[in-house]
Amino acid sequence: MRILYPENPLNKTQADEPYHEEFTFVRSAGYNQCSLFDFDALDFDEFNPHPRIQTGERVLYRGWMLNSQKYKTLIAQIEHKGGVPITSHDDYLRCHHLPGWYQQCSNFTAETYFWAVDEELEAKVEELGWDRYFVKDFVKSNTAKLGSIANSPSEVRSIIEQIATYRGEIEGGIAIRRFENYAHSTERRYFIVNGTPYSSDGEVPFMVQEIASIINAPFYSVDVVENLEGKLRLVELGDGQVSDKKAWSIFKFVEVIAANA
Ligand SMILES: Nc1ncnc2c1ncn2[C@@H]1O[C@H](COP(=O)(O)OP(=O)(O)O)[C@@H](O)[C@H]1O
Ligand SMILES: [Mg+2]
Secondary structure (H helix, E strand, C coil): CEEEEEEECCEEEEECHHHHHHHHHHHHCCCCCEEEECCHHHHHCCCCCECCCCCCCEEEECCCCCCHHHHHHHHHHHHHCCCEECCCHHHHHHHHCHHHHHHHHCCCECCEEEECCCCCHHHHHHHHCCCCEEEEECCCECCCCCCCEECCHHHHHHHHHHHHHHHCCCCCCEEEEECCCEEEEEEEEEEEECCEEECCCCCCCHHHHHHHHHCCCCEEEEEEEEECCCCEEEEEEEEHHHCCCCCCCHHHHHHHHHHCC
16 A cells, blocks of 8 residues: 655655654654655646555555545546555545535434525525524534534524635535534544544444444544533544544554555
């Protein structure tokens, strides 16, 4: 397996800053099939990973999130160089985009609607009759000043406008989620590799095992949190290639990377 990292634009022998530690550690741990590439050049269909991808080699990516189109480009470029991507475009969207996993996990997670942003939006939101709404696009919550929690249909609209303004695009579409009361400090990230769940402390909750058996994708993350009644809830899935390792030590996390091999 070869692992691809985005290179540091100021030093092309190193991975970009957030991936520097991981790249260095994975290489020194004996995974010497690591390559770097120019992430921005992908937009111009330029892809020259160094060292080169060998013909027939399985390829895992670790780096910045890519939108659907850019991931498609990455996959096509890897294949063009003779590599075999571990995560297909369909598998990427299955976990990276909320609608990709929502139906199969609806028992575990906040009730959600995927609606077009048109003039009927406020009326549909009003009809839900909820006190509060959690608003995000298919990928990320709103980190700009309004945050993601709306108290009214008009605030839902304002949050959507803010996402579009601050991030430049709404990725995929908008999700309106039922607000749930979480004990935020209890949120934990798990990784699933080929159906096997991994945790940073060796404990895997039953709900995470169930999700691992339901969602069939090669490598993804599962974020769970306790609500105020102490019940475990699923916050979101993510593609493992673009997921932060969060509280995981690098020593534990490389085991997850190695499991992909
Ligand atoms: N339905 C919800 N109700 C209340 N809080 C939520 C809800 N969904 C997510 N959150 C909180 O907001 C945070 C960010 O939401 P999340 O869906 O994980 O988006 P992001 O992709 O930005 O991490 C979560 O870690 C959780 O604390
Ligand atoms: Mg999250």
